Amino acid sequence: MIDVKKLSKSYKGVEVVNIPEMHIAKGESYGLVGNNGAGKTTFFRMILDLIRPSTGEVLSKGVNVQNNEDWKYYTGSFLDESFLIDYLTPDEYFEFIASLHNYSKGDLQEFLNQFDDLFNDEIRGKKKYIRDLSKGNQKKVGIVAALMGNPEIILLDEPFANLDPTTQIRLKEILRKLKKEKDVTLMISSHDLSHVTEVCERIVLLEKGKVQKDIQTSETTLKDLEDYFTA
Numbered sequence: 001m002i003d004v005k006k007l008s009k010s011y012k013g014v015e016v017v018n019i020p021e022m023h024i025a026k027g028e029s030y031g032l033v034g035n036n037g038a039g040k041t042t043f044f045r046m047i048l049d050l051i052r053p054s055t056g057e058v059l060s061k062g063v064n065v066q067n068n069e070d071w072k073y074y075t076g077s078f079l080d081e082s083f084l085i086d087y088l089t090p091d092e093y094f095e096f097i098a099s100l101h102n103y104s105k106g107d108l109q110e111f112l113n114q115f116d117d118l119f120n121d122e123i124r125g126k127k128k129y130i131r132d133l134s135k136g137n138q139k140k141v142g143i144v145a146a147l148m149g150n151p152e153i154i155l156l157d158e159p160f161a162n163l164d165p166t167t168q169i170r171l172k173e174i175l176r177k178l179k180k181e182k183d184v185t186l187m188i189s190s191h192d193l194s195h196v197t198e199v200c201e202r203i204v205l206l207e208k209g210k211v212q213k214d215i216q217t218s219e220t221t222l223k224d225l226e227d228y229f230t231a
């Protein structure tokens with residue numbers, strides 16, 4: 001699904017990402033962990049062609065993401081609030097994103113109804129602009145919008161941060177269901193080692209832009225990661 005080749009990014013001569021090679025298979029759930037500044041967001045931004053690599057390339061289904069827009073039709077993502085349009089209400093924003101996916105009004109209602117529990121009556125039908133929502137509720141809007149249009153791959157940066165425990169549990173269920181029922185490829189960066197090891201079958205650990213671990217999740221992974229970050 002995604003192939004990374006000789007990928008690096010430097011700012012003012014300082015290298016912040018250096019990944020010589022990486023393959024992310026279709027249907028894989030991939031968790032990216034690493035301390036602040038490890039390069040997680042920068043890596044995701046290069047996959048989404050939001051920033052240009054200093055060297056190398058990212059291929060989505062074999063095509064360089066810089067040269068072709070096709071990947072945008074099957075890729076859902078939410079990295080931060082800049083993905084939102086904060087002067088719209090959530091309903092207006094969902095309608096806008098739905099129009100990009102050619103959803104009818106009925107399609108949109110049906111799609112959003114699935115997330116009633118997650119929204120907890122705080123998001124739809126309110127006359128509040130996105131900018132006036134709490135951080136957690138903004139995140140819910142962004143994540144749900146990223147799931148619209150049946151994406152084949154979904155990238156989420158810190159999806160669990162700012163969410164209350166109930167929502168974290170619901171989000172984990174949603175992500176697991178997407179993988180199981182729709183074979184969606186998931187790429188999640190997270191500081192929450194417990195959630196990310198629960199959802200992801202593969203964990204990649206970045207440190208100073210370089211891959212330190214690339215492992216299949218097992219019963220010992222959470223403990224191994226905790227030990228790594230404690231040392």
Ligand SMILES: Nc1ncnc2c1ncn2[C@@H]1O[C@H](COP(=O)(O)OP(=O)(O)OP(=O)(O)O)[C@@H](O)[C@H]1O
Pocket residue numbers: 011016034035036037038039040041042043
């Ligand atoms: N536009 C930029 N100009 C200069 N340096 C940058 C820029 N964007 C990112 N960096 C640097 O690149 C490094 C990696 O940042 P990045 O945001 O990718 O890390 P991260 O792993 O996502 O961190 P966090 O867990 O804190 O979100 C950091 O040292 C950051 O300061």
